[in-house]
Amino acid sequence: MRPLDYMRNGRxxxxxxxxxxxxxxxxxxxxxxxxxxxTEQTEFQKLDMIETEEWGNMLLLxxxxxxxxxxxxxxxxxxxxxxxxxxxxxxxxxVVGGGDGGVIREVLKHPSVKKATLVDIDGKVIEYSxxxxxxxxxxxxxPRVDVRVDDGFMHIAKSDNEYDVIMVDxxxxxxxxxxxxxxxxxxxxxxxxxEDGIFVAQSDNPWFKADLIRNVQRDVKEIFxxxxxxxxxxxxxxxxxxxxxxxxxxxxxxxxxxxRFHEIETKxxxxxxxxxxxxxxxxxGDLLK
Amino acid sequence: MRPLDYMRNGRxxxxxxxxxxxxxxxxxxxxxxxxxxxTEQTEFQKLDMIETEEWGNMLLLxxxxxxxxxxxxxxxxxxxxxxxxxxxxxxxxxVVGGGDGGVIREVLKHPSVKKATLVDIDGKVIEYSxxxxxxxxxxxxxPRVDVRVDDGFMHIAKSDNEYDVIMVDxxxxxxxxxxxxxxxxxxxxxxxxxEDGIFVAQSDNPWFKADLIRNVQRDVKEIFxxxxxxxxxxxxxxxxxxxxxxxxxxxxxxxxxxxRFHEIETKxxxxxxxxxxxxxxxxxGDLLK
Numbered sequence: 001m002r003p004l005d006y007m008r009n010g011r012x013x014x015x016x017x018x019x020x021x022x023x024x025x026x027x028x029x030x031x032x033x034x035x036x037x038x039t040e041q042t043e044f045q046k047l048d049m050i051e052t053e054e055w056g057n058m059l060l061l062x063x064x065x066x067x068x069x070x071x072x073x074x075x076x077x078x079x080x081x082x083x084x085x086x087x088x089x090x091x092x093x094x095v096v097g098g099g100d101g102g103v104i105r106e107v108l109k110h111p112s113v114k115k116a117t118l119v120d121i122d123g124k125v126i127e128y129s130x131x132x133x134x135x136x137x138x139x140x141x142x143p144r145v146d147v148r149v150d151d152g153f154m155h156i157a158k159s160d161n162e163y164d165v166i167m168v169d170x171x172x173x174x175x176x177x178x179x180x181x182x183x184x185x186x187x188x189x190x191x192x193x194x195e196d197g198i199f200v201a202q203s204d205n206p207w208f209k210a211d212l213i214r215n216v217q218r219d220v221k222e223i224f225x226x227x228x229x230x231x232x233x234x235x236x237x238x239x240x241x242x243x244x245x246x247x248x249x250x251x252x253x254x255x256x257x258x259x260r261f262h263e264i265e266t267k268x269x270x271x272x273x274x275x276x277x278x279x280x281x282x283x284x285g286d287l288l289k
Numbered sequence: 290m291r292p293l294d295y296m297r298n299g300r301x302x303x304x305x306x307x308x309x310x311x312x313x314x315x316x317x318x319x320x321x322x323x324x325x326x327x328t329e330q331t332e333f334q335k336l337d338m339i340e341t342e343e344w345g346n347m348l349l350l351x352x353x354x355x356x357x358x359x360x361x362x363x364x365x366x367x368x369x370x371x372x373x374x375x376x377x378x379x380x381x382x383x384v385v386g387g388g389d390g391g392v393i394r395e396v397l398k399h400p401s402v403k404k405a406t407l408v409d410i411d412g413k414v415i416e417y418s419x420x421x422x423x424x425x426x427x428x429x430x431x432p433r434v435d436v437r438v439d440d441g442f443m444h445i446a447k448s449d450n451e452y453d454v455i456m457v458d459x460x461x462x463x464x465x466x467x468x469x470x471x472x473x474x475x476x477x478x479x480x481x482x483x484e485d486g487i488f489v490a491q492s493d494n495p496w497f498k499a500d501l502i503r504n505v506q507r508d509v510k511e512i513f514x515x516x517x518x519x520x521x522x523x524x525x526x527x528x529x530x531x532x533x534x535x536x537x538x539x540x541x542x543x544x545x546x547x548x549r550f551h552e553i554e555t556k557x558x559x560x561x562x563x564x565x566x567x568x569x570x571x572x573x574g575d576l577l578k
Contacts, residue, residue, distance in 0.1 A: 020319060026342035032315040053315035071496075074570070207360075207524050233522060233530040233570065235496050240529015241522040268570045276568035281363070281522065281557045 019050060021065055023238035024208050029065075031055065037132050042124040044176045049132045055236060057132050059100055061125070061171055065236045067100050072136055075202075077269040078232040078244060078277065080106035083165045083200045084113075085261055085274060086246075086253040090164040091115070094192070096152035096180065098169030099125030101137035107167075108139050109264045116145050121176050123149035153179040159192035166193060168201035173212070181212070183219040186247065190223050198248040203229070206284045207239035214287050220247040228253055229288060230277040232268065243284070254278055308339060310354055312527035313497050318354075320344065326421050331413040333465040338421045344525060346421050348389055350414070350460055354525045356389050361425055364491075366558040367521040367533060367566065369395035372454045372489045373402075374550055374563060375535075375542040379453040380404070383481070385441035385469065387458030388414030390426035396456075397428050398553045405434050410465050412438035442468040448481035455482060457490035462501070470501070472508040475536065479512050487537040492518070495573045496528035503576050509536040517542055518577060519566040521557065532573070543567055 020030040037049040037057065048060040056069030067075065080103050084090050091114045095103045099120030107116045118140070120126055126147060129137040140147055148155070152170075166189050173181040180201075189199050204212050213229065221227045224247035234242045246253055254275060261271040280288075309319040326338040326346065337349040345358030356364065369392050373379050380403045384392050388409030396405045407429065409415055415436060418426040429436055437444070441459075455478050462470040469490075478488050493501050502518065510516040513536035523531045535542055543564060550560040569577075 024343055026321040027344070028319050030309060030317050030319045054313055055316070231522075233520075233528070235528040235530070239522070239524040241524070267572045270568075270571050270574070272568045273570060276565040279559075279561045279565035281562060282559050283556045285559070 019052070019060075021060075021063060029236065038128055040124065042122050044122045045171075047122075047124055047128065049128055058236075059125070059129060059133060062175055064172065066171070067102060067133070067136060068236055069133065069135055071235050072100075072102050073267045074232050074234045075237075075242065076102035076106045076136075077266050078230070078242075079103050079167050079169055079200060079202065080109075081264070081266070081269045082230060082244070082253055082274060082277070083167065083198045083246065083248075084110050085271070086248065086251050086256055087165055087196075087198050088251070088260065092163050093117070094119065094155075094159075094163045094166045096156065096166065096168045096170065097121075097177065098167070099123075100129040100133055101126070101140040103167055103169050104142075104145055105136065105139040108142055108144060111262075114144065116142075117148065118145065119148045119150050119152045119155045121149070121151050153185060153188070156185065156188040156192050159188075161191070161194055163193050164197055166197070166199040168199065170202060172204065181216065183222070186220055186223050189247070190249070193249065196250040198246065198251055198253075199224075200247075201245050203243040203245045205237065205239040205241055206231075206243055206281075206287060207241065209238075210287055213243055213245075213284075216245050217288050220245055223247065225249055226252050228278055229280065229284070231280060231284065232277060241284075308341070308349075310349075310352060318525065327417055329413065331411050333411045334460070336411075336413055336417065338417055347525075348414070348418065348422060351464055353461065355460070356391060356422070356425060357525055358422065358424055360524055361389075361391050362556045363521050363523045364526075364531065365391035365395050365425075366555050367519075367531075368392050368456050368458055368489055368491065369398075370553070370555070370558045371519060371533070371542055371563060371566070372456065372487045372535065372537075373399050374560070375537065375540045375545055376454055376485075376487050377540070377549060381452050382406070383408065383444075383448075383452045383455045385445065385455065385457045385459065386410075386466065387456070388412075389418040389422055390415070390429040392456055392458050393431075393434055394425065394428040397431055397433060400551075403433065405431075406437065407434060408437045408439050408441045408444045410438070410440050442474060442477070445474065445477040445481050448477075450480070450483055452482050453486055455486070455488040457488065459491065461493065470505065472511070475509050475512050478536070479538070482538065485539040487535065487540055487542075488513075489536075490534050492532040492534045494526065494528040494530055495520075495532055495570075495576060496530065498527075499576055502532055502534075502573075505534050506577050509534055512536065514538055515541050517567055518569065518573070520569060520573065521566060530573075 058068040170177040347357040459466040
């Protein structure tokens with residue numbers, strides 16, 4: 001008998017536990033949990049691994065959905081492949097955050113990449129992703145990958161003219177990620193990038209966080225020659241429409257020549273979608289004006 | 290004092306009522322309700338009008354979200370403007386379902402339209418949309434609009450070579466809409482359309498209803514020369530990614546010349562998005578193979 005089944009008056013009662021994420025004060029998503037695999041207050045945040053019926057194993061940080069086995073491919077492919085196909089020869093790549101390893105897995109699909117450094121402040125995210133999300137974290141032990149448990153903001157501040165592509169795979173700007181949404185951080189990224197470098201940052205959603213998108217775009221525009229916003233559909237993230245900000249010193253993601261795309265295995269990204277993802281709904285485009 | 294406030298031991302307790310739509314057996318959305326404006330079992334379905342904190346007034350049919358004041362523009366604009374800008378001169382338009390009036394409101398933005406007929410089987414949807422969703426239903430009394438409370442399937446069956454554009458704005462294929470997802474219905478639409486006519490139907494979502502999309506595409510392809518699928522982000526609909534099927538006898542929505550677009554006021558649709566909406570995520574495009 002599973003622990004959630006109880007007998008009462010000779011009848012088996014099956015309890016059903018649901019996790020609800022309040023994505024705003026007045027709206028959320030709710031899903032059936034089969035079991036909680038791990039729960040702990042780390043040095044930096046509350047970490048839960050749950051097994052959900054609809055989405056498979058799922059990582060929560062501070063009660064917010066970070067990634068799930070069923071829909072993780074959208075976020076990880078769209079963070080990685082848009083900048084990596086924009087840059088003509090990405091060799092040295094940095095991922096800030098992203099301790100679940102999903103972005104790294106996608107980065108390694110590009111044969112030009114010689115080294116991929118992951119800097120996540122919370123080693124527990126890496127540890128439990130390897131244990132409970134092997135489909136996502138399974139490439140963290142690849143010889144091309146350098147995993148560091150460290151403060152991404154400080155790592156960026158110490159880097160100079162080093163990376164071809166930097167990807168910021170952070171949580172929301174609360175808790176440990178609050179520094180990763182500042183103009184000082186974007187200036188540090190510009191310094192850490194080579195002279196033709198490019199960076200991407202997840203930028204939340206236009207339905208509930210319009211101000212955040214507007215502010216990030218404004219700040220990045222002051223520092224990078226080319227600033228762009230693109231979107232993707234992620235069903236377990238607030239509003240289902242997720243935004244990503246690109247800051248680039250030289251290469252425009254909208255002007256990638258067709259011969260630059262090589263074959264990779266994906267479930268969401270295509271070379272046609274590479275450009276279509278930048279064609280924004282009118283109310284989203286209006287945020288950038 | 291509002292009805293949901295109670296006193297206990299001299300303290301005011303504020304109760305909070307939440308509506309949860311189970312979009313699948315194991316996943317759903319949940320939102321705070323300020324009050325229920327109307328609830329009734331009509332001849333065809335359960336109808337609720339609720340005032341939500343996040344989305345404004347909202348229509349539910351059989352406990353499923355149909356439309357809300359805050360995000361309705363996405364669905365209504367994307368149903369209407371994609372086929373109407375594809376057809377070079379739409380004059381006579383039919384909307385099947387759509388008793389909330391949102392698609393009609395968008396149709397009337399096209400000056401070429403001389404007549405727009407709405408056929409909804411449930412007069413109560415029309416009546417209560419006019420009362421509680423005036424921003425959406427407000428154009429149903431326009432002199433160009435002919436509102437009929439009738440069976441859409443039968444109306445289509447009786448029509449011959451009559452319409453330039455037909456839009457199927459139905460509920461899911463349960464309850465009164467079950468006939469609207471059959472090959473017989475699509476054949477009837479082909480007959481009801483003029484020789485260069487075009488139709489669009491909402492086709493649910495690729496995350497939870499992949500089979501439905503695959504089946505609709507297969508059936509429509511057998512009848513129409515040009516069959517296409519496009520998507521839009523609707524946060525209150527399952528998965529946030531909604532699909533629409535186009536069946537067209539002559540005009541391809543991907544080959545609309547730029548001079549055909551005239552200025553209209555929109556919040557989601559743009560002439561660039563008209564084409565980008567057809568660029569599908571890989572797993573969605575794979576459903577059509």
